[in-house]
Amino acid sequence: MTHPMIQFDKVLKAYGALQVLKDLDFSVDKGEVVSIIGPSGSGKTTVLRVLMTLEGIQGGTMYVDGEPLNKMNVDGQLVDASKAHIRRIRSKIGMVFQNFNLFPHMTALENCNESPIFTQGKSKAEATEESMRLLDTVGLADKANHYPSQLSGGQQQRVAIARTLAMHPEILLFDEPTSALDPEMVGEVLEVIRNLAESGNYTMLLVTHQMGFAREVSDRVCFFDGGFMVEQGQPNDLFGNPQNERLKQFLSKVLEAG
Amino acid sequence: MDWDWDFTFETVLPRMWEAAGVTIWATVISFLLALVGGLILMLLKTHRSPWVSRPATEVIEFIRATPLLVQIFFLFFLLPEIGITLPPLTTGILAIGIYNSALCAEVYRAGFQAVPKGQWEACIALNMSTYRTYRDVIIPQSLPPIVPALGNYLVAIFKETPLLSFVAVAEIMQISKLIGAEYYRFTEAVTIAGIFFLVMSLVAAFLIRIVENYVKRSILH
Numbered sequence: 001m002t003h004p005m006i007q008f009d010k011v012l013k014a015y016g017a018l019q020v021l022k023d024l025d026f027s028v029d030k031g032e033v034v035s036i037i038g039p040s041g042s043g044k045t046t047v048l049r050v051l052m053t054l055e056g057i058q059g060g061t062m063y064v065d066g067e068p069l070n071k072m073n074v075d076g077q078l079v080d081a082s083k084a085h086i087r088r089i090r091s092k093i094g095m096v097f098q099n100f101n102l103f104p105h106m107t108a109l110e111n112c113n114e115s116p117i118f119t120q121g122k123s124k125a126e127a128t129e130e131s132m133r134l135l136d137t138v139g140l141a142d143k144a145n146h147y148p149s150q151l152s153g154g155q156q157q158r159v160a161i162a163r164t165l166a167m168h169p170e171i172l173l174f175d176e177p178t179s180a181l182d183p184e185m186v187g188e189v190l191e192v193i194r195n196l197a198e199s200g201n202y203t204m205l206l207v208t209h210q211m212g213f214a215r216e217v218s219d220r221v222c223f224f225d226g227g228f229m230v231e232q233g234q235p236n237d238l239f240g241n242p243q244n245e246r247l248k249q250f251l252s253k254v255l256e257a258g
Numbered sequence: 259m260d261w262d263w264d265f266t267f268e269t270v271l272p273r274m275w276e277a278a279g280v281t282i283w284a285t286v287i288s289f290l291l292a293l294v295g296g297l298i299l300m301l302l303k304t305h306r307s308p309w310v311s312r313p314a315t316e317v318i319e320f321i322r323a324t325p326l327l328v329q330i331f332f333l334f335f336l337l338p339e340i341g342i343t344l345p346p347l348t349t350g351i352l353a354i355g356i357y358n359s360a361l362c363a364e365v366y367r368a369g370f371q372a373v374p375k376g377q378w379e380a381c382i383a384l385n386m387s388t389y390r391t392y393r394d395v396i397i398p399q400s401l402p403p404i405v406p407a408l409g410n411y412l413v414a415i416f417k418e419t420p421l422l423s424f425v426a427v428a429e430i431m432q433i434s435k436l437i438g439a440e441y442y443r444f445t446e447a448v449t450i451a452g453i454f455f456l457v458m459s460l461v462a463a464f465l466i467r468i469v470e471n472y473v474k475r476s477i478l479h
């Protein structure tokens with residue numbers, strides 16, 4: 001039996017009277033790399049935040065690997081999920097933030113070790129070995145004992161990616177991972193993300209303003225506008241032959257801006 | 259003003275010396291109570307369930323809204339009524355400790371809320387438990403603002419201990435009053451009590467500064 005890795009079923013997210021996601025239906029298959037594009041304020045970040053359970057939702061259900069995330073099954077009835085249930089499902093999801101959110105009082109290595117040791121119960125030696133391997137993959141093995149303040153933005157974001165990988169998620173969420181970076185550091189972070197996308201090991205949701213990159217690495221691109229997913233398709237179709245009027249406007253503006 | 263040095267050295271100082279120990283002891287234990295009690299009250303107050311957070315908020319408000327002296331009297335006369343008989347010093351330490359717990363709770367709350375939202379969110383994204391979130395991420399980062407504020411409460415508690423003289427605890431104020439009443443001489447005893455408080459406050463402020471710098475250095479790299 002196959003089910004999507006991520007599924008939003010009529011998900012409603014509102015801040016007071018402001019509806020940010022309006023009965024969103026959306027699904028992502030296992031191993032699929034999906035980019036989300038759209039104008040500022042269209043709800044892109046919110047899609048990731050509700051899935052990471054950083055925000056509650058007001059209606060609908062999210063499923064991860066076939067299991068409800070915000071609900072759980074009790075005697076055949078879907079009830080609000082307990083904390084333990086949410087933690088179990090959430091362990092499959094990792095998120096990389098726009099502002100890295102590294103722990104400033106811990107070294108790069110300690111940042112990576114925190115969750116494996118204290119959430120997954122690994123020994124320090126075991127965790128360190130794996131964290132060093134991951135730091136090496138993102139090209140920062142020699143910075144393991146540096147604190148975030150001693151690293152450049154690009155390096156911090158790569159540590160943040162290694163830290164996320166250390167918890168062995170099946171799903172990776174990226175919220176504009178290069179937006180807070182100086183232009184010369186964007187490349188090094190995109191390179192790491194590209195390798196993750198090409199490895200095929202992860203189901204990935206990427207919110208980005210890097211249209212060229214989205215086109216290159218994605219299996220599918222979704223255009224959000226005003227809380228709705230207005231259009232989606234394979235990158236070449238969506239960028240080469242957009243249908244929706246708003247999408248056309250958005251793309252021409254983005255291309256103008258370079 | 260006539261000041262009697264012999265009286266000061268032979269009568270006042272020896273008795274005040276012992277009383278100073280009581281004052282310091284009361285200060286330290288009350289402060290430790292307030293540190294732990296404040297943290298507990300804050301965690302209850304910010305608990306997700308309103309069944310926990312509402313009563314905690316009320317208790318904190320109640321404690322803050324009543325004068326400390328009233329609370330000292332309250333415990334002193336009420337506890338024996340319900341069958342708990344404690345020495346006056348213990349009762350007094352309890353009262354000062356509880357009162358300052360309610361004040362310290364606010365210090366913790368402000369300190370924890372000053373930790374950027376992104377740090378809390380990273381803890382959720384890394385699927386960390388509440389305990390680990392506080393222990394490894396939130397508390398270490400909130401120490402730099404919390405430590406000096408708590409230090410102020412240490413000094414405040416120290417200056418509140420003379421209230422214990424109202425329930426006859428042999429702390430420094432009580433002893434200087436007793437000496438004064440016995441010998442009909444208040445000048446020496448009360449002056450020495452004043453100097454004692456001044457010197458100890460300065461020493462405490464100095465120690466707090468050292469701890470503050472240590473925390474800053476070891477947490478903010």
Ligand SMILES: Nc1ncnc2c1ncn2[C@@H]1O[C@H](COP(=O)(O)OP(=O)(O)O)[C@@H](O)[C@H]1O
Pocket residue numbers: 015018020038039040041042043044045046047
């Ligand atoms: N905490 C919040 N409180 C109120 N409104 C919010 C909050 N977070 C986001 N919003 C609003 O939700 C909408 C969508 O936000 P977001 O998902 O961040 O958009 P995007 O990432 O596409 O720019 C915006 O109108 C934003 O102002």
Ligand SMILES: [Mg+2]
Pocket residue numbers: 044045046176
């Ligand atoms: Mg956004």
